[in-house]
Amino acid sequence: MHKEKIVNIIDFLLHFFSYAVIFVIVATYFDSFQIDDSHLYTYGMLATLIIFILNKTVKPVIIKLTIPLTGLTLGLFYPFVNVIILKLTDWILRSHFEIEGVWTVFFIAILISVMNLLLDYMIIKPIVRRLKKNG
Secondary structure (H helix, E strand, O other): OHHHHHHHHHHHHHHHHHHHHHHHHHHHHOOOEEEOHHHHHHHHHHHHHHHHHHHHHHHHHHHHHOHHHHHHOOOOOHHHHHHHHHHHHHHHHHHHEEEOOHHHHHHHHHHHHHHHHHHHHHHHHHHHHHHHHHO
16 A cells, blocks of 8 residues: 555656646747746746646536536537636736737647647556556
8 A cells, every 4th residue: 555655646746747847848939828937947836736736626616617618519618628727827826927818828728738648648657557567
């Protein structure tokens, strides 16, 4: 049981740092998505932590409230839930994490989701599987 907790902590840390790296990469290539340059990695990790907390607390509520809209649009509204989470993070961090424009946020939300999915399946899950197998 002790080994399983360690694997879960390693899994969380891998996800956490990979999301932070993705934010830094995206902020580097998009002018309308900016993280405070003076402490890029600090605010990248802070934004990641805030998004993690929002995904665990606020996102389920937003999803339940928007089920009819998501159903009417055949699921096309779901990415806008991620836009809402990113805009909330923007609001919380103020000038340290800025995203301008709804469509830019929409595109960035999709890009971040795809990058997270690729990282998860190509790097994180194989590492976690190997750790569980050896443990």
